[in-house]
Amino acid sequence: MPLPDAVGTATAAASENDPLTDEFGAYVAAHGAPEIVEVLLPDTHGVLRGxxxxxxxxxxxxxxxxxxxxxxxxxxxxGREVEETGIHIETGDRDGICRPVPGTLTPVPWSPRPAAQVMLTMHEPDGRGGERPWELDPRHKLAAQVARLAALGLHPCVAFELEFYLLKPGAGPNGVPEPVFPASASGPARQNMYSMSDLDAFAPLLHDIREAARIQGLPADTVISEAAPGQYEVNLYHRRDAMAAADDAILLRRLIDGVARKHGVRASFMAKPFLDFAGSGMHVHVSLTDNEGANAFGAGEDGDRLLRHCAAGLLDTMIDTAVLYVPSYNGFRRLVPGSYAPTSISWGYDNRAVAVRVPNGPPKARRLEHRIAGADAHPHLVLAAILAGMLEGIERGQEPPPPLTGNAYEQEAPRLSYDMGEAIRSFGGSDFVARAFGAEYQRVFAIMKEAELAAFERRIGPLEYETYL
Incomplete structure (x- = not known):
């Protein structure tokens, strides 16, 4: 274990040139010297590298x-190089400069040894002795949309909800994972939605998740037993800092995974691990506040008009950005009627069958709930696409179609595609995506998803062997 003196000396020396190092010095003073610092860089898919x-x-x-x-x-x-992107060895495979994200240095409670973690964001040398944001880092795509809204005097207030399954370690029969059933479960598999007994059955694990969130400063809120055996949801409080809210979601997934492993089970954020049970989503609640912090959606008639513009922009850009919300081959299996995952390009008030829901509540809590994203999506990209869509509606003064009431699965409305290839083509050919994310990001992301889709299409599934062999 490194000596605290060595840590303190290194920190003090660096602090003379860069006051940001005081964050590490303060950490050592509060928690002692860690044996390691785990530096975390979320890649294009939200997978943590470092x-x-x-x-x-x-x-x-x-x-x-x-x-x-x-x-x-x-x-x-x-984690394999996609050579078609043209950003690997043909460029010399240059290094970027990754900077720590302020406020993300925390202990790692589930680590067997004293450890700290900090999130990074990437920059590239600008050729003049300085550096600039690396255009392929999703974090910078979200920052751009936040800045556009700020120029209009608007600021996103955001909260994420994350669903996940607890699974037995290793593969089950035929390689299919098995959910961890509560000990009190009896009879056939059942939803048992909002079950208190299912929360009680996993109370030690769930309380450890809450305690780890407290230690790491993550604003964890409600814990729910969800719509399938072994499925749970952890909600995060709203933040008037969109970047911090997306960071929370990335770090909460890591926390849940780490605590689950410590308890001898696996946590899965796969969007649709079981065909017969509900998929796992990432619902995003967004309101816009003014420069004084008041909810702009709650400002009477003007607020209602702003909310409608935002909803219209989200619906209008939904096809083009669908692959950001549903980025995996598996994720498109989640979009099935009657599953509480949306299948239509629709909105409505207090309606969980639509894609964009306006929850009930007083004017000061008026917000949009975006319900499309799978739990495996990249929070920064999801939120960047949502904010860009809202901006599109605001800037064009768009009005949405009438809100749907009742069962949206059975009503006339444009449909989301169930086909990953179609979603990639819509993304790659979109003028809106090029404007919001930049042509280079659009190009690279589309190439990577095309390669991912091709890998799945080259595999022969077990049912084909069972049927035709």
Missing amino acids: KWIPGGAGGKIWGDGVAIPLSIFGLDIW
């Missing part, structure tokens, strides 16, 4: 940054 850095060198993270190849954002979901 390094373990000795605690004695931790202060350098804030002074010098962390060198990681720029091409980390050209890896597929399996």
